[in-house]
Amino acid sequence: MPVSSMTGFARFEGQAEGAGFVWELRSVNGKGLEPRIRLPQGFESIEAEVRKRLGARLSRGNLQVSLTLDRPEGVSNFSINHAFLSELLRLSDEIVRSERAAPPRADGLLALRGVIEVSDETHSSDWFTARAPAVLQGLDGAIAALVAARQSEGLALKAILDRRVDEIEALAKAATDDPSRSLAAIQARLQRQVSELLGLDAGLDAARLHQEAAMIAAKADIQEELDRLTAHVAAARTLLSEGGPVGRRLDFLSQEFNRESNTICSKSHTASLTAIGLQLKTVVDQFREQVQNLE
Structure with a gap:
C-alpha cells in the first residue's frame, strides 16, 4: 500500500430515484480523523453510516464532507x-x-x-429511506476518489522523503569519516593548545598528554549517535516502502533524527564536524516538515 498525503479533494455526482446528489470531500492535515459532515434535512439518519465508511478507508485528516441534493424534475421550489x-x-x-x-x-x-x-420540499421518511442506499453508494465513490487523490500526492511526498533520508545517511557517513574524530587529531589539537597556553613547544609529558586526549575523545565521541542515525535511516526506509498510515511513526523518527543531530552539534569541537551537524539539522527539519503531511 502506498503512503498517502492527508490533503485531497473529491467530488462525486449521482442519481437516486430521480433525485440528483453531489458529494464533496475535502481533506487537510490533522492529528486524527476528524470529519465534519453536512447533510440535507431528512438525511440525518445516515450520518453514523457516513462516519463508519470514512473511518474504514481513512485514518487521519480533517475532513469537510458535504452532500447536496438536487430536487426532482417537476417539483416546484x-x-x-x-x-x-x-x-x-x-x-x-x-x-x-x-x-x-x-x-x-x-x-x-x-x-x-x-x-x-x-419552500423546502418535505418528503416522508420513506422517500429518504428509498434513496439512502444510492446516496451511500455515491459516498463510497467519493471516498475512493479521495483516497486516490491522497495517494497520488503521497507518491510525490515519498520521493521527497526518500531524498531527505539519503541526505541524512550521506551526512552521517561524512561525520563518520571526518578526520577530526581520530584520536591522533585530538591529541595533536590538544598538544597545540597546551603548548600555546604554556608558551612551550616541548617538555610535555607524553603519557599524560595521551591520557588527556583519550578522555576528551571519549567525551566528544559521537559513534553512538551515528549508530542510532544509521538505525533510524533503515527504519525510515522500511516504513516508506511498506506504506499505509505511517505518518505518526515517521514523525517519531524525525524527532529521533533531530535529537541525534543536536547531540552531534553539542559534542563537536571542530568547525568541520559542526558544519556537518548543522547541515544535518537542516535536512532533518525538511524531513519532519514533509512528514507532517502524511497520513
Missing part, C-alpha cells in the same frame, strides 16, 4: 401563501370600492413580500 394573498385581496377590494385606487394586477400582488414563499 415555490409556494403561494394563500391566506396572506386572500387578506391582501380583501383589503384591496375595500380600497377599490372607495375609489381611492385602481384594481390590483396579479403581477403586482405576487411581487409583494410574503405572497410567494421559497
